[in-house]
Amino acid sequence: MTGPVPWETAWQDALYGADGFYRGSAGPAGHFTTASHGPLGAVLAEALLTLAERHGLTRVVDVGAGRGELLSAMARAETDGRALLGVDVVERPVGLDVRIDWLEAPGGAALPDALRDLDGTLVVANEWLDVVPCPxxxxxxxxxxxxxxxxxxxxxxxxxxxxxxxxxxxxxxxxxxxxxxxxxxxxIEVGRTRDVAWADLLARLGSGIAVAIDYGHRRADRPRDGTLMAYRTGTPLPAGEALADADRNRRSTDLTAHVAVDSLAHDRLVRQRDALDELGVTGGHPPRALAGTEPRAYLDALQRASAIGELRRAGGLGDFWWVVVERFG
Ligand SMILES: C[S@@+](CC[C@H](N)C(=O)[O-])C[C@H]1O[C@@H](n2cnc3c(N)ncnc32)[C@H](O)[C@@H]1O
Structure with missing residues (x-):
């Protein structure tokens, strides 16, 4: 790509071009941690399965599934035989649990044609929309x-x-x-491309619930300078500078901007900590007596409590928005 181009074009190429950041073998988890990974992912999976169960949903689709971390946590926790499908810009990850189906997507706002007729489905998109490029x-x-x-x-x-x-x-x-x-x-970041991408995903949902989970802002609290930012090995960098370097050193740099969550089609906008409350994922320290009687269970409960604390933390993941759309009868 030569000469100046709109940011949206350069961003799309840097993340999803042939040498794009998200096509790298390390996957997102090789560069940063999200709520889908490790002990946090186990708790998020549990919360989302509770949501699916409450509404009798028999299928979960994860859009922007990384390498299937959240779905793998679901497969470990799942007891009702729900169908699980991951969608991301790479081929099916090697070693992925056989219970998880996989679809390859073009990347950014574009979704695969084969993703359609989603009925009785919980669609989840954790940190997808912030990496959908926009002007x-x-x-x-x-x-x-x-x-x-x-x-x-x-x-x-x-x-x-x-x-x-x-x-x-x-x-x-x-x-x-x-x-x-x-x-x-x-x-400003023109969130119209995110609105369109989200609407396209919703158009494929016949019945069920769609939840986009992301960091974002609402009309009353938009930042004055925008939020476009680059990250390399977890370190934030000015986007232009990082892009130039990434152009020489491909697959090194993520580019992201917060999501204007209120412009997305939604029935509800809920902070993550409130969404977890509603689903009964409230945490709390396990009773100390358990440490003496069942040390393994005590350690597991401690790890779970700490993950819940992290997912609910003010100034951190607890501030993430759940953009919820419900489609029933
Ligand atoms: C910030 S990562 C989040 C990954 C994962 N959801 C998590 O929580 O760890 C964003 C992911 O969205 C994927 N992605 C971007 N555009 C996509 C698209 N159109 N369809 C499917 N996945 C997409 C990227 O390849 C990347 O794996």
């Missing part, structure tokens, strides 16, 4: 929101034309000027 816009000296171009080879940015009609309408509706108006240099 970046910045207020120019003339006060107009303009598309930001970036040169992948150098990371240099420049402002181009004013946003097109659909993006400008999205910005006016969902990311309106803050008190005192927009200032030159203010940035």
């Amino acid at each position: 970046i816009a910045e207020v120019g000296d003339d006060g107009t929101l303009r598309t930001v171009l970036v040169d992948p080879a150098t990371g240099e940015e420049r402002l181009a034309d004013p946003l097109g009609d659909a993006d400008a309408t999205w910005a006016a509706t969902w990311w309106p000027p803050p008190d005192g108006g927009r200032r030159p240099g203010d940035r």
